[in-house]
Amino acid sequence: MSQKTDSNLYTILFATGMVIIVGALLAFLASSLKDKIAENKRIEKQQNILYAMGINENDESSVEFVSKDIVGEEFNKYITKQLVVTGTNAVENDKAYLIDLKKESTLAKDKNYQRRLPLFVGNKDGKESYIVPVRGKGLWDAIWGYIALDSELVIQGVYFDHAGETPGLGSNIKERFFMDDFIGEHIMDGDTFKGVAVSKSNADPKNLDKTDNEVDAISGSTITGDGLAAMLKKDLKMYLPYLKTVNQ
Amino acid sequence: MGLLSKKDLKLITDPLADNNPITIQVLGICSALAITAELKASIVMSIAVLFVMGLGNLTISLMRNIIPPKIRIIVQLIVVATLVIIVDLVLKAFAYELSKTLSVFVGLIITNCIIMGRFEAFALANGPFRSFIDGIGNALGYAVILIIVGFFRELLGSGTLLGFKVLGDPIEKTGVYAFGYENNGFMLLAPMALITVGIIIWVQRSRNTSLIEDN
Numbered sequence: 001m002s003q004k005t006d007s008n009l010y011t012i013l014f015a016t017g018m019v020i021i022v023g024a025l026l027a028f029l030a031s032s033l034k035d036k037i038a039e040n041k042r043i044e045k046q047q048n049i050l051y052a053m054g055i056n057e058n059d060e061s062s063v064e065f066v067s068k069d070i071v072g073e074e075f076n077k078y079i080t081k082q083l084v085v086t087g088t089n090a091v092e093n094d095k096a097y098l099i100d101l102k103k104e105s106t107l108a109k110d111k112n113y114q115r116r117l118p119l120f121v122g123n124k125d126g127k128e129s130y131i132v133p134v135r136g137k138g139l140w141d142a143i144w145g146y147i148a149l150d151s152e153l154v155i156q157g158v159y160f161d162h163a164g165e166t167p168g169l170g171s172n173i174k175e176r177f178f179m180d181d182f183i184g185e186h187i188m189d190g191d192t193f194k195g196v197a198v199s200k201s202n203a204d205p206k207n208l209d210k211t212d213n214e215v216d217a218i219s220g221s222t223i224t225g226d227g228l229a230a231m232l233k234k235d236l237k238m239y240l241p242y243l244k245t246v247n248q
Numbered sequence: 249m250g251l252l253s254k255k256d257l258k259l260i261t262d263p264l265a266d267n268n269p270i271t272i273q274v275l276g277i278c279s280a281l282a283i284t285a286e287l288k289a290s291i292v293m294s295i296a297v298l299f300v301m302g303l304g305n306l307t308i309s310l311m312r313n314i315i316p317p318k319i320r321i322i323v324q325l326i327v328v329a330t331l332v333i334i335v336d337l338v339l340k341a342f343a344y345e346l347s348k349t350l351s352v353f354v355g356l357i358i359t360n361c362i363i364m365g366r367f368e369a370f371a372l373a374n375g376p377f378r379s380f381i382d383g384i385g386n387a388l389g390y391a392v393i394l395i396i397v398g399f400f401r402e403l404l405g406s407g408t409l410l411g412f413k414v415l416g417d418p419i420e421k422t423g424v425y426a427f428g429y430e431n432n433g434f435m436l437l438a439p440m441a442l443i444t445v446g447i448i449i450w451v452q453r454s455r456n457t458s459l460i461e462d463n
Binding site: 005006010011014015018022025026029030033036037040043044061161162163164165166167168169171205206219220 | 317318402419
């Protein structure tokens, strides 16, 4: 290295220059791709909601969403109502799917804040389902999902996703073998709310007992599974007052 | 005469065996433990590292004469992070599904010590072309180990390969499970990745005794 690159002045100038160039480059890229990324996220959200209520292109073991080109149409066709739930009240709002769950849960830390809960009402072949978005913590980062319930509060379908669970272990929550176990599970035990636990000891690996409020856990992903069960318990409970009124 | 001279070719072949970044230099172990529970994750990570390492080595090598030595590690870190973020953003906009698969690897790539190690040990002292080749070679060496470990962990741990049930169905008791075979769930946990890497190191050194360090 020459003398020049070792001087303090050069080091400071280089660092400053580098920060400006890299910062500008990334800011430019991020802002010019922003709309495209937002559009992709909207498509993904609609695909996930439809997936949960059973509108998908799955074959035997894959997870296939309805195609990007028709997702907007399909969403309008199958989702009959978008509601914003507060307590036992629900107001129709066709922008409900834009509500940011993360922001809402931060705002809800203020006791006076009336949390807005988005709820999607779908209708497939004459059968109504209520799709509840949920969000919680896994091992490394956020996990979230959509749970489709019928009016008896039995799960019709789920979709889970995660930001950064361990590949091959916790990341398996978005695989069919795990998600399909939830179909038909009850979230109530008689009149008490139980949620669905992710259990390592339920001795029911084939998941034949649908009323035990339990599904089989994934080996090596205890914390992701526990986080997922906690997420279901916490978030589904918030919708319970309203969902019970639908039930009657 | 091929495209690469003998010396350049060695840059690719050396890391595959006798100078493997994982088994000989013992770098990049953390990500080798974290993501090898499945073959598919190993392959995706290998491709991502191949890409970042080739381009990163190239960039650092081009900048090698102007990087102030006092802050060279920070500069290297910024180069890797910038590359990874650019790739992530572009994928999010134009290949969203692919970016979903890769998102969990982003953090692991930035902190992969093989990448920083090659920047420091090779790219800072060599020309762009040779650095690029060196990056590719080391990424391939990393990939080989990742794929071997991923293969055994998925096969013995879950009885599947790339998600296909090659050994039969453990719940329905078909295939080898009909004879009382059981998956070894322990293979899915990180300690078994370390043991698998250890076995590879053992096999490699017993075949080539010149690799054994003197005490």
